[in-house]
Amino acid sequence: MMIEYEHEYTPMLATAFGFLSRKGKKVNGSAINQAKHDFIIASGGCCLHCGTSLTRNNSNTEHIHDRALGGHNKAGNKIIICIDCNLARNKTMQEYLGQPSYWRGFPGNWDRVKKYLLWNAVTADKGHRAGRVFPEVHAIFEDILRSEGRKISPPKHWFGRDDNLTLISSQNNKRGFFVRFFDKIFGYHNVEQQSTISQADYMVGIETTEIDTQTVRPRKIVEVDETFRRHILDALDKVDGEVNLATFSSFFKLYLTSQGFNFKGLKQFARSYGVPKSRTNIQILQDYFPNEIDWRWDGQYTVFIQRKHEVFEVPHREEE
Numbered sequence: 001m002m003i004e005y006e007h008e009y010t011p012m013l014a015t016a017f018g019f020l021s022r023k024g025k026k027v028n029g030s031a032i033n034q035a036k037h038d039f040i041i042a043s044g045g046c047c048l049h050c051g052t053s054l055t056r057n058n059s060n061t062e063h064i065h066d067r068a069l070g071g072h073n074k075a076g077n078k079i080i081i082c083i084d085c086n087l088a089r090n091k092t093m094q095e096y097l098g099q100p101s102y103w104r105g106f107p108g109n110w111d112r113v114k115k116y117l118l119w120n121a122v123t124a125d126k127g128h129r130a131g132r133v134f135p136e137v138h139a140i141f142e143d144i145l146r147s148e149g150r151k152i153s154p155p156k157h158w159f160g161r162d163d164n165l166t167l168i169s170s171q172n173n174k175r176g177f178f179v180r181f182f183d184k185i186f187g188y189h190n191v192e193q194q195s196t197i198s199q200a201d202y203m204v205g206i207e208t209t210e211i212d213t214q215t216v217r218p219r220k221i222v223e224v225d226e227t228f229r230r231h232i233l234d235a236l237d238k239v240d241g242e243v244n245l246a247t248f249s250s251f252f253k254l255y256l257t258s259q260g261f262n263f264k265g266l267k268q269f270a271r272s273y274g275v276p277k278s279r280t281n282i283q284i285l286q287d288y289f290p291n292e293i294d295w296r297w298d299g300q301y302t303v304f305i306q307r308k309h310e311v312f313e314v315p316h317r318e319e320e
């Protein structure tokens with residue numbers, strides 16, 4: 001795994017190597033973008049390490065590739081995390097690599113520098129727990145949080161590097177998704193009832209309250225302009241993996257604002273295209289994106305959606 005990450009992050013490592021060989025001569029970059037910071041906070045962004053909800057006061061910009069190791073001051077190298085975790089990352093660096101300037105220890109310290117930088121990049125891009133691939137660095141960081149009495153509960157979604165506002169998902173387990181989806185369909189009511197209703201209607205039924213086969217009938221699907229679908233898919237394409245529909249709804253509202261629209265949310269946006277007021281968010285997605293969006297129920301009230309990437313199929317069990 002370490003080798004794969006070294007390959008994936010070669011440009012970062014090359015920059016650090018060059019920086020340390022130049023005895024720490026820095027390269028200039030762009031300023032912090034406050035609008036993006038605000039956007040992340042407004043969208044309910046969480047610290048990718050500890051899970052704290054980010055606010056203007058408790059969060060700031062972290063350089064994924066540390067400036068002290070030659071990292072650029074550019075959006076693609078920045079992430080918004082909580083201030084306490086930002087400090088803990090700096091403490092981790094000093095505990096693992098000693099005091100700066102790090103070019104003084106170069107090239108003897110290169111192996112440690114490399115592991116520290118890769119841990120930084122991997123946690124930012126793939127989630128806190130992915131940092132376990134670099135156990136020494138990971139243990140130092142977690143020990144710092146524990147010694148401060150802080151919880152380590154990484155969120156399921158966080159905003160990635162500051163240049164594209166992409167929501168990253170740590171749970172992209174297709175197998176789990178299929179199993180739970182089928183459990184919902186076949187585990188909720190008896191087989192006889194299922195045979196009388198379609199999957200889509202069944203899901204609509206449990207979205208409201210108890211299913212009543214007498215009242216389930218096909219919904220009228222109003223024809224809409226293609227821009228309606230394009231905007232929703234554009235926004236969903238910015239999400240990597242599964243996302244809670246409620247989270248996506250607030251994200252979509254901000255997406256619309258960024259596109260110059262002024263709507264209160266997905267439903268109002270849909271109404272402007274003639275979709276009936278009574279349609280719920282999930283019904284809108286079911287009606288207009290049957291081939292593009294998958295959904296999964298988690299409990300009775302929470303639904304996760306994700307962009308469909310492959311043909312739906314039943315998972316096969318492994319022989320034990």
Ligand SMILES: [Zn+2]
Nearest residue numbers: 047050082085
């Ligand atoms: Zn944190």
